[in-house]
Amino acid sequence: MGKKQKQVLLLFILWSVFCCVMSEQIHYTMPEESEKDYFVGNLAKGLGLEVRDLTKRKLGISSGNQHFTLNEQNGNLYVKNRIDREEICGKSSTCVLKLEVVAHNPLNIFHINIFIQDVNDNAPHFWKETIDLKVSESNLPGARFTFGTAEDADIGINSLQGYNLSSTAYFQLDVQETKDGDKYAELILQKQLDREKEHTHYMVITAVDGGVPRKTGTLNIRVNVTDINDNAPVFSQAIYKVSLKENAPIGMSVLQVKASDSDEGSNAEITYTFSDIAEKGEQKFTLDPKDGKITLLENIDFENRKKYVMIIQASDGGGLVAHCKVEIEVLDENDNAPDVILTSISNPIPEDLEPGAVIALIKVHDRDSGENGEVSCHLQEFVPFQIVSSSDDYFKLLTDGSLDRERVPEYNITIIAMDKGTPPLSTHKTISIMISDINDNPPAFEKPSFTAYILENNPAGVSVFHVKASDPDLDRNAQITYSFLSTSIEDLPLSSYISINSETGTIYSQRSFDYEQLREFQIEVKVQDGGSPPLSSSATVTVCILDRNDNSPQILYPSQTPEGSSVFEMVPRSAESGYLVTKVVAVDADSGHNSWLSFHLLQATEPSLFTIGSHTGEIQTARTLLERDAVKQKLVVMVKDNGQPPLSATVTVNLVFAESFQEALPEINSQPNDSESPLDIQFYLVLALALVSFLFLVTVILTIMMKLRRSRNPTFLQCFIPDPHSKTGAIFPPNYEDGTLPYSYQICLSSESRRNEFAFLQPSQAPSKPDPLLVTDEFLTWALHVSLISHSHICEIS
Structure with missing residues (x-):
């Protein structure tokens, strides 16, 4: 058996013993x-506890005790102060002092009853x-006389x-003995008195208790013999018997005794005395000695005395007396509020404490009795x-829900x-209970x-962003740290992009x-507190890169020579006003705004001859062309973006x-000052070669188209320039959405070839030998591409 199992078994045995002891008095x-x-007794032995466990159990006497003290080391119970049974219990036959012993680990209470035995420490007294x-002297033998009773506490x-x-x-x-067990005595006249022989008699009455040794009290009686008075007072x-509430006001008439005497004169005058x-x-x-009225002098308290008993004597003027007994019972009133004493408390308590x-x-104690108590x-x-x-008078404060x-x-x-x-x-x-923190809230x-x-x-x-998390816990449970859950961005370590x-x-x-x-790009930010175990949560941060105007416009068309000029464009002499010459792409x-382009005509050979669309780039x-206008025209077009500051090309x-x-x-070949250049011969040779190639390609294309028309009568060839009544769309250069091609390069392609993004502007290889009856889109594209290259070469040579 492991150490931990032994500890659990030991605790179970101790708890079983503790529960058994708790149920006994x-x-x-x-x-x-x-x-x-x-030495009263050993509580450890009485409770069935081992002496070595007393320190752990933390035994202690509850508050309110003033008679006993407890040795917490050995469990011995000793007398602390003098105990007077008569003061504590009065005439009660059983005197018990209740003592509450509190054990704190675990929390419980034991009730100890200590019976106080009476010792003969009080002598009877009158x-x-x-x-x-x-x-x-007229009293006959057998007459009785009372003298009062002795009291013994x-x-x-x-x-x-x-x-x-x-x-x-x-006298005898x-x-x-009364029904209550009290003993009283009366003097009985044995023989008639003779005042003339002896007018005064002396006696001693001794009251004796039964203690060892016995104690006594004496009463000296002096008997004065009076003249004949043959009628004694009668109550x-x-x-x-009367009942009196303890809150009765001072001066209240409690009771009136009444005695009568058949004699006359002084022998009939009655005086009342205690x-x-x-x-x-x-x-x-x-x-009151005249009318026998009993009046309250001071406040009475039921908690101090519950009953008053007195003997009242009525004496006439002739010396005859009569006695009666008066019993005043004090009735309890609800004049004491309960006393609430906090015996033990656990403070603070953790917030995860289980209900119960x-x-x-x-x-809780109330000095009143009955329902009042x-x-x-x-x-x-x-x-x-x-x-x-x-x-008994104890209550437990329990948890009754989650904290x-x-x-x-x-x-x-x-x-x-x-x-x-x-x-x-x-x-x-009012009890103040503090709740201690546990790590039950993630940040x-x-x-x-x-x-x-x-x-x-x-x-x-530079600071990119600030994330903030909160944790409602306290101290270390609320100390939070931030980190990244993401590890990389586009196959690069996250640390090379950002840090936190x-x-x-x-x-x-x-x-x-x-x-x-x-x-x-997105990153996952993790926040973790310092609790044990730690709790965490995460959030997604999307970092958006905002554009700056750091890229100048790039002109796709017309293509430029290394010297910055474009190839020649041919315009019919009969072109009317509004004729589309070409389009700058x-x-x-x-x-965003940085990519919004505008087109401006900076320079023109004949400025009044041309206009350019500021948003379309269409020239x-x-x-119409006049006779005085030059055949060759040169235009300088600027393309400017909308950034701040704007960039242009x-x-x-x-x-x-x-x-x-x-x-x-x-016109294209005319060069003003170099007509006699030694390169003329070379130029003409290249021009002739280009013309031959161009004518050859045109022939090949026309032949192919004729064969296709005869064999399959295709209807899939359509022009780049869109027909407003046709569902066929035009194909434009890559990255260009709203422009049109220059007029001189309107080309017809099959509908299937539209998936190629202006492929004739990129290098291409000739396809393999085509089927004479089936010409593919790639072949047509290649043919057109070669044709355009030839045309371009001609223009460049010129």
Whole structure:
């Protein structure tokens, strides 16, 4: 068995023993008036606990105890202060002191009952040391006289057991016992008194208890013999009983006793006096000697004394007396609010504490009795706690729901203890409970995704974006760090593009970005707290590269020679105004406004002869050609973008007005100052070769088209220039969407060849030997390409 399993088994055994002990009452017995540090008993042994476990269990006596002390090392219980049974329990036959012992690990309470044994520490005593009895000589033997009872605070055998009378020939002592067990005595006249012989008699009555050794109290009685008074006063009742509420006002008339006497004169004048009353009773009540009215002198408290008993004597003027007993019962009123004592508390408590866990032990006590002393507890406000009765006057404060420190970090719990009196009294006790944090909240971004923008050509190290996450936990559980989940961008390490500050969440660029190469990329940002185990979350950041105007327009058509000029374009002499001469085609690698192009005519041989579309780049004739206008025209066109600052490019367009190619050749070949150049012979040879090649290609193309028309009658050949009534679209150069081709290069291709993006502008190889009956799109494209190259060569040579 492993160490951990042994510990679990040991805890289970201890808990079983603890539960058994908890369900039993521990009893100890000790005599009152024991000296300080008197050994009462060993609680560890009584509770079935090992001495070595006492330190771990943290035994302690609950608050409110003033009589005992507990040695927490060995579990011995000792007397702390003097214990007077009579002061604590009065005349009760059983005197028990209840002691609550609290164990903190785990939290529980043990109830200890300590029975206090009575010792004979109180002697019987009379209310007065000496009393005077007036006895008429006319009293016959058998007449009874009371002198009051002796009191003994002890109980049982140590209490009053009897009375003894000193030797006398005239009186005998008769001891009787009431229903309550109290003993009282009366003097019985044995023979008639003769005042003339002896007018005063002295006796001693001794009250004896049953203790060892016995204790006694004495009463001296002096009997004064009076003249004949043959009618003694008579009370209307032998016993008067009355109930008095403890909140009765001072000066209230409690009771009136009434005695009558049949005699006349002074022998009929009755005087009322207390014959026997306890000292506390004499302080609380007064007796009117004339009318026998008993009045309240001080406030009475049910919790201090529940009953007052007194003997009232009625004496006439002749010395005859009568006695009656008055019992005043004090009724309890709900005048004591419950006392709430916090015995033990666990504070702070973790927010993941399970419902039903004990967090505090509370003792509630009410000094009243009956329903006035029955107390119930509840919580004032709605909180995730509940209070339940444990045993006797104890209540447990339990968790009653889930706790969330981020929502409520502290609870001020008000416990209301209310009795069942009318009206009920209550006591409010507020307990502050702190909730400690656990790592139960992952850090969270403000949004699941973010978009960051950065201009291209940015310097390395510039801040790109700042992500921010928050964690509602505390301390280390709320310490967050930022990192990347992504590892690469376009097969390059992420660290070569961007970096992130792990503490602030600021993202920095590590390089300069080019919009034309990379327009956007995404990264996953992770945030993690410092809890154990750590919690994390992620968000997506899309970084968009913003375009700068860093690319000049690129002119695709007309193509330029290394010297910056374009080939010659042929314009019919009969061209009307608005004739489309050619179109300048250009693109810009930038985007948005930076790629919006405008076309401007910077220079022209005859400015009034041509116009250019500022958005289309189309060059058109503004009027017809006049005789005075030059046949050869030179135009300089500028293409400008819309960036800030704008970038531009220029191209020179050469035009020749002629009705046919043969007519245009002399103009094209005419060079002003180098006609006699030694290169003329070479030029003519090249020109002749080009013309032969061109004618050959035209012949081949026409032959092929005729064969196809005879064999399959195809209808798929259509021109690049779109027919407004045809569904066939035109094909344009790559990266060009809204322009048209120059007029001189309107070419017809099959519909299938439109998928080739202006292939004749790119180098191409001749296809393999075609089928004489089936000419492919590639073959036609190649043929046209060769034709255009030949035409271009002719223009360049010229």
